Amino acid sequence: MLDVYKIRKDFPILGKKVNNTDLIYFDNAATSQTPNQVIDAISNYYKETNSNIHRGLHSLSADATNKYENSRSIIKNHFGAAYEHEIIFTSGTTHGINIISSGLEKSISSKDELIVSEMEHHSNIVPWQMLCEKTGSKLKVIPINDDGTLDMDEYKSLLTPKVKFVFINHVSNTLGIVNPIKEIIDLAHKNGSKVLVDGAQGAAHFKINLQELDVDYYVASAHKLCGPTGVGFLYGKSELLNSLPPYQGGGEMISNVTFDKTEYADLPHKFEAGTPNIAGVIGFSAAIDYMNSIGFNNIEVYEKELLDYATEKLKKIDSIKIYGDINNKISVISFNIGNHHPSDIGSILDQYGIAVRTGQHCTQPIMDHFNIPGTVRASFSFYNTKSEIDLFIDAVKKASKMLG
Amino acid sequence: MLDVYKIRKDFPILGKKVNNTDLIYFDNAATSQTPNQVIDAISNYYKETNSNIHRGLHSLSADATNKYENSRSIIKNHFGAAYEHEIIFTSGTTHGINIISSGLEKSISSKDELIVSEMEHHSNIVPWQMLCEKTGSKLKVIPINDDGTLDMDEYKSLLTPKVKFVFINHVSNTLGIVNPIKEIIDLAHKNGSKVLVDGAQGAAHFKINLQELDVDYYVASAHKLCGPTGVGFLYGKSELLNSLPPYQGGGEMISNVTFDKTEYADLPHKFEAGTPNIAGVIGFSAAIDYMNSIGFNNIEVYEKELLDYATEKLKKIDSIKIYGDINNKISVISFNIGNHHPSDIGSILDQYGIAVRTGQHCTQPIMDHFNIPGTVRASFSFYNTKSEIDLFIDAVKKASKMLG
Amino acid sequence: MQTIQEIQNQIIDEFNFFEDWSEKYQYLIDLGKNLPEFDKKSRIDSNLIKGCQSKVWLNSSFKNDIVIFEADSDAIISKGIISLLIRVFSGQNPEDILSAKIDFIEKIGLNTHLSQTRANGLLAMIKQIKIYALAYQSKK
Amino acid sequence: MQTIQEIQNQIIDEFNFFEDWSEKYQYLIDLGKNLPEFDKKSRIDSNLIKGCQSKVWLNSSFKNDIVIFEADSDAIISKGIISLLIRVFSGQNPEDILSAKIDFIEKIGLNTHLSQTRANGLLAMIKQIKIYALAYQSKK
Ligand SMILES: Cc1ncc(COP(=O)(O)O)c(C=O)c1O
Numbered sequence A, B: 001m002l003d004v005y006k007i008r009k010d011f012p013i014l015g016k017k018v019n020n021t022d023l024i025y026f027d028n029a030a031t032s033q034t035p036n037q038v039i040d041a042i043s044n045y046y047k048e049t050n051s052n053i054h055r056g057l058h059s060l061s062a063d064a065t066n067k068y069e070n071s072r073s074i075i076k077n078h079f080g081a082a083y084e085h086e087i088i089f090t091s092g093t094t095h096g097i098n099i100i101s102s103g104l105e106k107s108i109s110s111k112d113e114l115i116v117s118e119m120e121h122h123s124n125i126v127p128w129q130m131l132c133e134k135t136g137s138k139l140k141v142i143p144i145n146d147d148g149t150l151d152m153d154e155y156k157s158l159l160t161p162k163v164k165f166v167f168i169n170h171v172s173n174t175l176g177i178v179n180p181i182k183e184i185i186d187l188a189h190k191n192g193s194k195v196l197v198d199g200a201q202g203a204a205h206f207k208i209n210l211q212e213l214d215v216d217y218y219v220a221s222a223h224k225l226c227g228p229t230g231v232g233f234l235y236g237k238s239e240l241l242n243s244l245p246p247y248q249g250g251g252e253m254i255s256n257v258t259f260d261k262t263e264y265a266d267l268p269h270k271f272e273a274g275t276p277n278i279a280g281v282i283g284f285s286a287a288i289d290y291m292n293s294i295g296f297n298n299i300e301v302y303e304k305e306l307l308d309y310a311t312e313k314l315k316k317i318d319s320i321k322i323y324g325d326i327n328n329k330i331s332v333i334s335f336n337i338g339n340h341h342p343s344d345i346g347s348i349l350d351q352y353g354i355a356v357r358t359g360q361h362c363t364q365p366i367m368d369h370f371n372i373p374g375t376v377r378a379s380f381s382f383y384n385t386k387s388e389i390d391l392f393i394d395a396v397k398k399a400s401k402m403l404g
Numbered sequence C, D: 001m002q003t004i005q006e007i008q009n010q011i012i013d014e015f016n017f018f019e020d021w022s023e024k025y026q027y028l029i030d031l032g033k034n035l036p037e038f039d040k041k042s043r044i045d046s047n048l049i050k051g052c053q054s055k056v057w058l059n060s061s062f063k064n065d066i067v068i069f070e071a072d073s074d075a076i077i078s079k080g081i082i083s084l085l086i087r088v089f090s091g092q093n094p095e096d097i098l099s100a101k102i103d104f105i106e107k108i109g110l111n112t113h114l115s116q117t118r119a120n121g122l123l124a125m126i127k128q129i130k131i132y133a134l135a136y137q138s139k140k
């Protein structure tokens, strides 16, 4: 079991006042909060180790390099990759997806087809649209059912021999729905297609094993799992990453430069051009260590409890509609009340010190599907409490009443 | 005048022990150290403001957005750009250069020529080689003279009507030489060519005014000017940035997404896909504020004093050769002693707690020019002292003696 | 005709009467509800202000050296706020609109609606009002 | 023939005699100077170890179930260190090389040469030694 009041002490921001009341932070799906353990890891890096890595032979640089590469091991172990060099540090999920989309420019042709789903984040749509524009390939879309789940029958029928790639999020950031990615991957592989999973939401809420999933590429952002901004990772199977051209040119990613010929370095450096976000990477691994010290099982159980508690109470509110109200989801609730605009609800909740996200959540196709301007999205994390949910429910009721 | 002993108190790492002696950090050209003011700005962001930006309407998100955008103003003002939206936040110099090199893919053709110099950092060579490979255009190289300066006559003769772009560093990271970029830019403009200046080293040591320089693109990294890792900026003139296609697809950089058609957002968001390095950007502007509080004029004068002091003493050492020993340079000294391998000198200096960089400094063509395996590079910053230089000179002498 | 500053001061005074934020918001909501809705044909994309989380449409016309603004939104609090903006700006001449310093929003405590973000539309809206004024001024 | 561990222990003992790092480095420098240089034709790229800041060339041969290593470097301290590596590994059989745990480098205080970086070649060098051993083992 998890001691939430003890955990909350690790998060200085949770003691903050907003609009003269205690902050209630329910915008965790946008970005999670940062515990002292991570803040200190970053500060200590600058206070004790800061130095450019890989190229230096002095002690400070050796220290920094070891801490940076040790972070790669921590992340590799946590996510169950086969090798350290399969973990490429990025500036976030979006960056990771773009490394792959630009890397595929040469190997995708106008005869090929790519599959995304209707519930993807824009970051997992736009790069593929850009790729299709450049290569003439075709983007096909797995529709969602009205309960928000993927239409798996439609997926199966979209999976023709022309399909080279399937791009799918592990968990929908808007609906919280956990997709059956193991099944999606297995079907794709049987069809000879590769799969990239957008794990921006998945990585933060349960433990995953990349090798068991047998996924080809997996991307995530540190800032969604108690880590710092500006860092994330791209996982790819060695042989696939090796077959891609480098993404950016620069220092670190080359082994030999002359004006006649330049040789690229091996993985992972081939994709890590320039001075990386060293402090960010170290903060990222501190975040993974922190979450593991709490235990992903505990997190999963507790967040489910919060979700069920909030869902049950919300459902009692007049004219509420919850989108994606199914069983297999993470602690994210997207809803609307009657015809009230989500931003009206959000503005009033903000006055109560409650931070929720409102709008399209970078998933305009979902909004188009339900024909709504947006939703109010409350997303809970393991440091939230049931009494926060009580206050939230109360505030939602008051907001609804004010709006009349 | 600048009070270096007062300043040093701002940098916790400068009190560190390395190999049982006081750290002497002379690897500032690789990365600068971070003052408490910057470390605190980052920590405080996570403790008080952390939230995803731009898309949220709650108070925390509004605060974070304002701090982020205020950082853009600080950087715009410091560097003298015309508009905030001409400052694009990147993950560093390398990233900035790659945004442009990938953006030019469509507008450069096999008839065009591009110019770089022999003294560029790999980050300002490899992306252009990649661009040439993709477009069939030709890369021409301004050679350097044996004193390390650019061969300006050769530059003028390379500047033919076919030349679309000139890529040049403001200051050489290996030699410290300050290039006559105003002259280079003016000549290029007369020729109808655009200029990108790699300011990784320039931005840190003197004040620049982008509008006066009339430069087309300018890139730099925060970690070289007392800022955090993983952040930098790309400046571009509005009309040029507007004419480029977006670099990465994702959240933030679009204004409308459907599966039929996606519209891109305006500057600067068009180039800032995904959740940015929010804490890093805020730390970056804190670094600019910090350096301005010391005063760039003071920094310039003091660093010149350190440079002259060290150069004079070093020159007295037997069989020393300094590369790029000219007047107009920043506080960087690259040297070799006799036939000793730079890494041997560096390893021994490290035992004395002195951090210098050894090797090629990501400028292999310079090494090829001088036909050497590398250099020892000592680079001073405004928080270094003459007594550190004394210890360094002593240690260099001892190293040379040990190596026999 | 009152000046822009006079109207702003008046609004600030009105809001000073409210004891807490919920009364202010209730007032904004009421204002929003009372602002007439656009007919469908004015709710067109060319009148839409980019950079609003809720949709805001702004229409203007120019007669006798005076700019008339009309606006609508799909969110009610936004509608309330823009009804205040219309009260401030509509009926003024382009020069006064262009030189106006808008401080009432902060002073009545609606700062969070002012964040420098594309998603929150108040700044975008004021900018659009000024763009209209500029266009009319240069037409003269 | 001594085992790999015995040789390592011997090296550690030797280094324990030195009073400070400068004696250790002087010893490494002397070792480096005494290690015969490769002739030009062995200093070829295929023998070059990727990931060294200084250049390191490594050559190997296999006879009577025993691997013989020779190495050279353009930096003298590197040469000193690799002469120790040769002392440890050369003349051993592939199995022992593959299963060896190399701890003497840390124990004699050369850790900074061990950083997990491509630019510092010691780890790369040990890796290459093991790759050779693996190749010979599978040839048997
Ligand atoms: C002149 C020059 N250009 C480019 C770079 C690359 O900067 P970054 O590694 O921060 O992308 C550097 C830094 O090493 C540099 O000194």
Ligand SMILES: Cc1ncc(COP(=O)(O)O)c(C=O)c1O
Binding pocket: A029, A030, A092, A093, A094, A095, A121, A123, A124, A169, A171, A172, A173, A198, A200, A201, A221, A362, B251, B273, B274, B275, B276
């Ligand atoms: C499902 C999903 N994909 C991608 C992203 C983009 O992540 P980032 O903004 O960190 O690049 C997000 C986060 O907003 C997300 O929730």
